[in-house]
Amino acid sequence: MSLLEVSHLQKIYTTRFGGNQVEALKNVSFSVEPGEYVAIMGESGSGKTTLLNILAALDKPTSGQVLLGGKPLSEIRERDMAAFRRTNLGFVFQDFNLLDTFSLQDNIFLPLVLAGQEFGEMERVLGPLAERLGIGDILSKYPYEVSGGQKQRCAVARALITNPQIVLADEPTGALDSRASDRLLDLFGEINADGQTILMVTHSVKAASHAQRVLFLRDGEVYHQLYRGESTQEEQFGRISDTLTVLARGGEANE
Ligand SMILES: Nc1ncnc2c1ncn2[C@@H]1O[C@H](COP(=O)(O)OP(=O)(O)OP(=O)(O)O)[C@@H](O)[C@H]1O
Numbered sequence: 001m002s003l004l005e006v007s008h009l010q011k012i013y014t015t016r017f018g019g020n021q022v023e024a025l026k027n028v029s030f031s032v033e034p035g036e037y038v039a040i041m042g043e044s045g046s047g048k049t050t051l052l053n054i055l056a057a058l059d060k061p062t063s064g065q066v067l068l069g070g071k072p073l074s075e076i077r078e079r080d081m082a083a084f085r086r087t088n089l090g091f092v093f094q095d096f097n098l099l100d101t102f103s104l105q106d107n108i109f110l111p112l113v114l115a116g117q118e119f120g121e122m123e124r125v126l127g128p129l130a131e132r133l134g135i136g137d138i139l140s141k142y143p144y145e146v147s148g149g150q151k152q153r154c155a156v157a158r159a160l161i162t163n164p165q166i167v168l169a170d171e172p173t174g175a176l177d178s179r180a181s182d183r184l185l186d187l188f189g190e191i192n193a194d195g196q197t198i199l200m201v202t203h204s205v206k207a208a209s210h211a212q213r214v215l216f217l218r219d220g221e222v223y224h225q226l227y228r229g230e231s232t233q234e235e236q237f238g239r240i241s242d243t244l245t246v247l248a249r250g251g252e253a254n255e
């Protein structure tokens, strides 16, 4: 069974003034297998954030449905939603979304605190994770005292600490310099090699070339997908760039 099954998603936004309608998603279908690392690309306005918000159950589709682990998101009751998100989904955002008045450690613990876990147990889980992410020695610092790359690794720790079914990332390298991006991408690769399923929206060809598969959205539909297969990251980089060029010209991909 697929971990994530997205079928015929449509999302129409109705604007407040004049009742204008925008069809952000027309008909999006795809599935993600357990352990996959999938990137989603597409021009600005192609519906990437809309899609991610629906997958995160932060927004509802106009029609179509999303199954996570076989369970339709639409069947989760409103009062169970926060707990569902916390236990099943990990989030990484472009702007880190850390709380400035909390130390890095407390930021990472937040989902576990909300879930009512004991401090000793939280510490036990954090130790190895923080070491692996290279933030073991800065956990008592505050977000404003560390670099962007360190903040993002802290956000990744917060996403992983609940052992989620899937990590959803929206432009995770968008605010990082190239060295910090490379480090984060290496980390995502390692985490994925350990079995973590990742779905990442990105504008970066380099970031997308790390994934096993890239989905291209255009005009609210999945227009094309590229599997990395046995190709190297450099080869995949070239294929993604070519596809984006065709996309930008409004032509048809021929693979
Ligand atoms: N709340 C909203 N109300 C009305 N229209 C919206 C709303 N959110 C998004 N849209 C529209 O839906 C379309 C898709 O937007 P979306 O934010 O999903 O694009 P995106 O692919 O994430 O773009 P970007 O790469 O710039 O982040 C756009 O035309 C956008 O203007």
Ligand SMILES: [Mg+2]
Residues within 6 Å of the ligand: 048, 049, 050
């Ligand atoms: Mg967006």
